[in-house]
Amino acid sequence: MKVALFDLDDTLYAYNPCHEEGLFQLTSYLVSTWGISKEEVLTKYDSSRKLVHAQLKETAASHHRLLYMTKLCESFGKNPITYSKHLEEVYWKGYFSKMELDENVIPIFEGLIKRNVKIAIVTDLVAEIQYRKLLHLGLENYISVIVTSEEAGADKPNPAIFNLALNKLKMNSPEDAIFIGDSYSKDIVGANSIGIKAFWVSNDSDPVKSNSLTIQVRDLKTLRGIIFEHV
Numbered sequence: 001m002k003v004a005l006f007d008l009d010d011t012l013y014a015y016n017p018c019h020e021e022g023l024f025q026l027t028s029y030l031v032s033t034w035g036i037s038k039e040e041v042l043t044k045y046d047s048s049r050k051l052v053h054a055q056l057k058e059t060a061a062s063h064h065r066l067l068y069m070t071k072l073c074e075s076f077g078k079n080p081i082t083y084s085k086h087l088e089e090v091y092w093k094g095y096f097s098k099m100e101l102d103e104n105v106i107p108i109f110e111g112l113i114k115r116n117v118k119i120a121i122v123t124d125l126v127a128e129i130q131y132r133k134l135l136h137l138g139l140e141n142y143i144s145v146i147v148t149s150e151e152a153g154a155d156k157p158n159p160a161i162f163n164l165a166l167n168k169l170k171m172n173s174p175e176d177a178i179f180i181g182d183s184y185s186k187d188i189v190g191a192n193s194i195g196i197k198a199f200w201v202s203n204d205s206d207p208v209k210s211n212s213l214t215i216q217v218r219d220l221k222t223l224r225g226i227i228f229e230h231v
């Protein structure tokens with residue numbers, strides 16, 4: 001049996017349109033309810049995010065929008081208990097409204113399953129949000145295993161998250177697994193570090209990033225053309 005491990009964000013769907021809409025909705029809401037400027041919201045959101053990242057680096061909680069909203073409320077002298085959960089929902093409602101599965105994902109997943117390849121999702125961030133994303137994208141019935149960095153205790157590229165996925169799949173040999181992801185420093189470095197061959201989905205053209213355990217593909221359409229030769 002072989003397994004295919006996939007990153008979620010910015011691999012199976014485009015992250016930027018979602019994040020931009022989330023920020024737009026958050027900003028519009030705060031401009032109208034708190035009477036502050038758009039620039040102030042964006043500046044303080046960014047510094048709140050950086051503060052949380054610095055405090056909680058390489059953990060799932062470092063990406064938690066609820067914590068960003070808590071710092072944002074604090075920076076405006078507002079009660080975070082009153083506002084932050086609602087602000088988080090405003091952001092995610094905007095985010096989910098723009099979330100669209102890449103058209104190549106279902107054909108890739110169906111082709112893998114037809115070849116008895118199990119599919120796992122290995123993703124940073126908290127389980128609650130990542131499960132919501134997978135349900136929104138309609139992927140739950142294709143996926144055998146999910147591991148979030150919340151469950152593993154550390155973000156990629158920490159080997160713990162990759163090993164937990166292999167353990168859940170009862171897979172002892174990393175050479176029978178492949179990983180697909182967009183981030184070189186997280187997905188590719190992490191997968192390669194425990195001997196998993198990785199497909200790096202990226203337009204980046206830095207030659208030093210090539211190695212025998214890494215195959216670069218420019219997009220999922222290209223991946224779809226070659227992945228079945230590797231399982």
Ligand SMILES: [Mg+2]
Nearest residue numbers: 007009010182
């Ligand atoms: Mg990603």
